[in-house]
Amino acid sequence: MSEDKLLVKKTIEGDDKSFEMIVKKYENPIINYIGQTIRNYNLALEFTQEVFLKAYKALHTFNPKYTFKTWLFKIASNHIIDHWRKKKIEYISIDHPIKENENFSPPQIESNEMVAPKQLELRELGIKIEKALDLLPPRLRELFVCRHMNDLSYQEIAEIKNLPVGTVKNRVFQAKELLRTHLEEKL
Amino acid sequence: MKCLDPAEMYSYLDEDLTDQKKADVENHLASCRKCRQSMEKKQRMLEALKNIPCYKTPKGFTNQIMSKIKPVRPSPSDWFKAGTAAVIFITAVSLLFFAFSKQGLADFAVNFFQSAINLSREALVTSIKFFKSMGVLIHISLQLIGLILKSIRSVTPVVSTEIQIFSVLFAILITLLVILSMKQKYILGDKR
Numbered sequence: 001m002s003e004d005k006l007l008v009k010k011t012i013e014g015d016d017k018s019f020e021m022i023v024k025k026y027e028n029p030i031i032n033y034i035g036q037t038i039r040n041y042n043l044a045l046e047f048t049q050e051v052f053l054k055a056y057k058a059l060h061t062f063n064p065k066y067t068f069k070t071w072l073f074k075i076a077s078n079h080i081i082d083h084w085r086k087k088k089i090e091y092i093s094i095d096h097p098i099k100e101n102e103n104f105s106p107p108q109i110e111s112n113e114m115v116a117p118k119q120l121e122l123r124e125l126g127i128k129i130e131k132a133l134d135l136l137p138p139r140l141r142e143l144f145v146c147r148h149m150n151d152l153s154y155q156e157i158a159e160i161k162n163l164p165v166g167t168v169k170n171r172v173f174q175a176k177e178l179l180r181t182h183l184e185e186k187l
Numbered sequence: 188m189k190c191l192d193p194a195e196m197y198s199y200l201d202e203d204l205t206d207q208k209k210a211d212v213e214n215h216l217a218s219c220r221k222c223r224q225s226m227e228k229k230q231r232m233l234e235a236l237k238n239i240p241c242y243k244t245p246k247g248f249t250n251q252i253m254s255k256i257k258p259v260r261p262s263p264s265d266w267f268k269a270g271t272a273a274v275i276f277i278t279a280v281s282l283l284f285f286a287f288s289k290q291g292l293a294d295f296a297v298n299f300f301q302s303a304i305n306l307s308r309e310a311l312v313t314s315i316k317f318f319k320s321m322g323v324l325i326h327i328s329l330q331l332i333g334l335i336l337k338s339i340r341s342v343t344p345v346v347s348t349e350i351q352i353f354s355v356l357f358a359i360l361i362t363l364l365v366i367l368s369m370k371q372k373y374i375l376g377d378k379r
Contacts, residue, residue, distance in 0.1 A: 016256065023252050027244045035242030044242055052252050125231070126238035148236045154203075169203075173194050180193075180232055 004068035012059055019059075023052055026069070029150055030076050036145040037080055039134060047083070051076045070159045073152070077142070077160050084138060125183075132182045136175055143168060144175035191215060191222045196229055 004025075010018035030051055035044035054075055062071055133141055146152045146160070147168075154172070158165045191199075191212060198204050199212045216223050335355065 016253065019256065020249060020253055023249045027248055027252075028241065031244050032242045036239075041242060045244065045248075048244065048248075049252055049255070053255060056256050122231075122235045123238040125235035126240075129232065129235055130239045148233070149239065149241075173197055176197055176229075176232070177193055180229065183232065184228075 002067075005064050008059060008062055008064075008068055011056075019056060022055075022068075026072055027052070030072065033073065033145060033150050034076055034080060036133065036149050037138070037142045038083060043083070047076070047079050051079055054079075066159070067156075070156050073146070073156075073160045080142065128183060129179060132179055135182055136178055140171055140175040140178070143171045144179075147172045190219060191226075193225075193229075196222075196226050199226070200230060200233055 004022070007018040007022050011022070027048060031044050031048040034047045034051075035041055038044060038047075051072070055072055058075075062068065133144075136144065143157060143161070146157045147154070152160070154165050154168050157163075157168045157172075161168065195204075195208075195212065199209065204212065216226060332355070336352070339354070
């Protein structure tokens with residue numbers, strides 16, 4: 001039995017310390033996934049809390065046939081979709097012009113001191129890419145964030161989003177091409 | 188070999204190609220400057236992604252979640268604490284009771300055991316009554332089923348008794364399934 005599944009089992013048996021360990025392990029991946037997708041830190045923080053509370057209440061419905069990580073990300077993904085539905089954000093096509101996100105609040109950036117020039121250059125480019133993420137349609141951005149900012153495999157993303165692996169690969173590719181086109185002169 | 192398409196380049200960078208395809212791409216890159224430059228740009232972009240600042244939870248976030256979870260269900264240690272507190276409380280009350288009452292400990296024990304015996308006797312009588320009434324209930328249910336079967340038989344004289352019994356059981360099963368699905372939907376809040 002994997003470490004996660006053991007922690008889930010112990011939590012169901014009443015050991016809240018085990019759930020605390022789950023939260024500690026996944027709080028940053030989940031907030032990064034939600035934050036980079038919805039582009040709002042305060043909301044991401046609120047949603048992350050709600051995701052863990054939802055997960056805790058629904059822990060008994062977790063099927064050990066699947067991985068706990070994808071189950072948790074699925075809850076977060078559903079939360080994001082609910083948020084988009086409430087905000088009436090359409091799942092717009094990739095060639096639709098997109099407005100800049102007014103609520104965008106970037107994550108904290110560390111100081112640039114003592115960083116090698118190449119690293120500094122990459123960091124600056126990273127910040128530009130981060131801003132350009134706003135230009136991606138939400139659906140593409142979500143998959144791109146999963147793959148390249150949360151290091152989830154295409155298979156894992158396919159399970160979370162209930163999509164065929166091929167579709168996931170294709171959408172991530174579209175997102176990368178959109179970003180690259182936007183950043184062409186900066187690369 | 189014709190120039191590489193972007194999807195092929197990303198698959199190469201993702202290490203998502205077969206060995207043969209990977210070798211073909213590398214051979215082409217060695218001879219095509221245009222594709223090499225294009226590949227370098229894509230690689231730089233993916234490398235830069237690793238430098239994007241991450242969203243992180245603030246200090247104390249875990250505790251914040253745990254404090255919201257605790258009231259939902261007490262943990263085993265909470266049960267232990269509550270149990271210890273209850274034992275201490277009962278002991279303290281008993282000591283006060285004996286300190287202020289004229290009743291001696293022996294008298295109290297005798298009275299206590301007498302009450303316990305009476306209580307058990309009462310419980311036994313009640314359970315016998317309960318089982319008796321259950322027997323009556325089962326009897327009435329069987330008669331009711333018989334009545335239903337008779338009425339079904341009078342309505343459908345052609346259908347055999349086995350089919351009639353099967354129909355009744357099937358109806359009961361369907362009713363149970365409906366009740367269970369309603370429980371799933373309205374009580375457990377399943378949104379599937």
